[in-house]
Amino acid sequence: MSAGVNLKELAAELKLSPSTVSRALNDSYEISEETKKKVVSMAEKLNYQPNPFARSLRENKSKTIAVVMPERMSSFFAKVIDGIEEVTQQHGYHLLVYSTHEDVEREKKIVNLLMNGRADAIVMSVSSQTSDISHLTRLHDRGFPLVFFDRICPDIPTTKFITNDYESSFEGTKHLIQQGCRKIAFLMLSKELSITKERYRGYLDALKSAGLSPEPSLHITCAHEEEKNIEAIRNMLLSKERPDGIVSSVEKLALATYHAVKRTDIKIPEDLKIISFFSNLSIAGLLTPSLTTITQPAFSIGEECAKMLIKKLTKPRQPDLPNQVISIPSKITIRSSTIAV
Amino acid sequence: MSAGVNLKELAAELKLSPSTVSRALNDSYEISEETKKKVVSMAEKLNYQPNPFARSLRENKSKTIAVVMPERMSSFFAKVIDGIEEVTQQHGYHLLVYSTHEDVEREKKIVNLLMNGRADAIVMSVSSQTSDISHLTRLHDRGFPLVFFDRICPDIPTTKFITNDYESSFEGTKHLIQQGCRKIAFLMLSKELSITKERYRGYLDALKSAGLSPEPSLHITCAHEEEKNIEAIRNMLLSKERPDGIVSSVEKLALATYHAVKRTDIKIPEDLKIISFFSNLSIAGLLTPSLTTITQPAFSIGEECAKMLIKKLTKPRQPDLPNQVISIPSKITIRSSTIAV
DNA sequence: TATAATTTCGAAAACGTTTCCGTATTTAAA
C-alpha cells in the first residue's frame, strides 16, 4: 500500500506549519493569497490527498450517506439510487448501499451498525417484514438524520418521499372499471407496508365508488419465491371467482401474472386486464401484450431525498428534518393490457 | 446528533484505563477473563459503539470495499453486487457503490477519489468508453488492491473474474448456425471492451468453422440512447443484407432488437433467430417469443471477487493479488427465439 | 529464599486532520 504525502510532510516541503497549510487548502481568510497559491500548487505537485478518516474524526462527519433498501434487482430502487447519487456526488458525498433482502433481521443489523456514525445520514425504504420499528425510532431519537422513501414509517416524525400511491391506485382501478372490469383482483406485498396500505385503500375506494364490492379471495399477498407467486395467481385465475381485472401494486407480481397467464389459455386483455405499478418502461412495452403501467418518479424521488439531506448536512444551523410526507405524482401509461375489446 | 459513550468514558465508568478496555473488547490475551466479562457487559449496558474513523485512522484500514461499475439498472450488475455483499457482510465490511454511467470521466474522478484510502480495495468493471487506463494502472502501481470483473483490463496484472466469453459466444453462434442461420449479425457495446472483443472473437470463429463469412454491415455498436439502438437495428433488419440470426453480446441490445422487430413484420424465430447474453431470467421467459439466453453466473462472480479480496485484506501477510483470469462458465438456455421452424 | 517468568494492567505515543490560542508584523485610527 502506498503512502502519499500527508499534511505534515507537505508543510515541511513548503517550510510552513501544518496549520497554515491546512488553512491554505481550506481557503481560510487568514492566509495570504500568495501563500495559498504556493501551497495549492505544491499540493498538486506532490498529489496530496487528505486522509478522510483523520478529517472525519476531527470534524465528526463522514461525507457519506447510507442507503438501505429491500432489494437491488429492481429498476425502481436502481433508479432511486441513481437519483440520490446524482446530487450527492456533486457535493462530494459518498454512498454506502445496503440491501436487506426483505429480511427485517438484516435490516436491524445494518441499522445498528450505522448507528456508530459511519454515515452522516440514512435514506431508507423498509423491508416487507418490518413491523417492529424500534431500531428506526431509536435511530431517529438519537437525532440521526433519516429520511424515508416509498416504503415509509408513518410513525417516525421525519421527512418521507412517496408517490401519490392512493390516487394512482384509485385512478388505475377506475381505469380498469371503465374498461369494463367488474371483478378486480389486487396483488400486493406484505400488508404491513405503507405503500400497500395506501394502494389498497385507493383500490377499495375505487371499487366502492363504482358500486363494486371487494372479493377477499382475489387479494393475493406476495410470497418469497417467484414460483409460489405464479402458482397462487394461476390458481386464482382458474378459480370459481376468477377476476377479469388485476391491479398489481408491485412490479414483481405483474411479471408473475404474465407467467401465470402463459400457463393458462386466458387472453390479455380479452379475458383479463391488468395494470401495475411498474418502473422498467422498456420491459413494459415489450411484454405481450404491452403492459399498462403506473410509473413512479423513481429518479426524482432519489434526487429529492438527497437534496433534503444535503441541505440538512451542509448548511450551518439547520433545524431537524421536518415531519412531512412529500408526494411526487406517478404517471399512468395506458398500453395494450387494458384495452377494452 | 447524539454522542454515545466513547472508550475513555467507558473506561472511567469501569475504573480502568482506556488501554485495558480496548484490549478487553478486542479479546486480548493480556486481559484476565474476569475483567473481560466486566468490560463487555458494561459496554453492552452503555451501548458502546467504537468510532470507526478513529479506528480507521489508527489501523490504516477502513473495512470498506468500493464497487465501481458502469450502470445500476442492469440485473447482471445488481446480482454481482448482491454476491459481493453476501460475503463482505459476513466479514463486517461495508460497500461503497459507484456508477460511472458509462462515462470514463466520471470513472476517473471516482477512482481518483478512492485513491485517498477511503476504501481498502476496489472491485471494478470499466465503462464502455475506457481506453486510456492510466487512472487504473496508477491505482494498481500504488499497491492498491484491485480486482476486475466482466469488463476487465487485461493489461493490469491483477486478478480478473469473467465468464467464458469466447466459448459461450462460440457455442451460441454455433447454435444459431445449427438452427439454420446463415447471415448472422453481432450486436455489441464499445469495441474497446474486453468482453466484446472476446465475444466477437467467439462469434467470428464460429462463423469461420462453419464456412460462413462475416458481413460488416451486420455488426452494430451500441449507442447511448435506446431509441437510436432500436432504429439502427431496425434499419439493419430491413436492409438488403438483412440477417437471419442475431448474436447479442449484451442484454440491452437484445431488448432493443425485440423493440425493433415489433416495428416490422419480421417474425421471431421464423424470419430471425436471436440469442443473447442475458441475466434477467424472469424477463427472458416472458418475452414473446421467449429468448434463448447465455446466462453469466453473476452472483458467483460477485462472490468470488469478494472472497479474493477478503482473503487479501484479512489474512496477515498476503502476497499481491495474482495476475490471473478466473473464468466461471455461463449457461446457455434454449428457448423459443432460436427454435428452427 | 532469591530470582526468573508470567500475568495483568496503565501511561503515553501515534494515526492525520482541524481549530483554538497566541503572537509578531503591518496597517489604520487617534
Place this chain on the structure above:
DNA sequence: TTTAAATACGGAAACGTTTTCGAAATTATA
C-alpha cells in the same frame, strides 16, 4: 507619534482509537 486594529502565521490541543513500552503483582523455578 502613540495606540488600536488587522493581517498572517505557528504551536499545540483535540478527535477516539490501538499499541508500544514499562511496571507492579503474582506465580513458578532454582
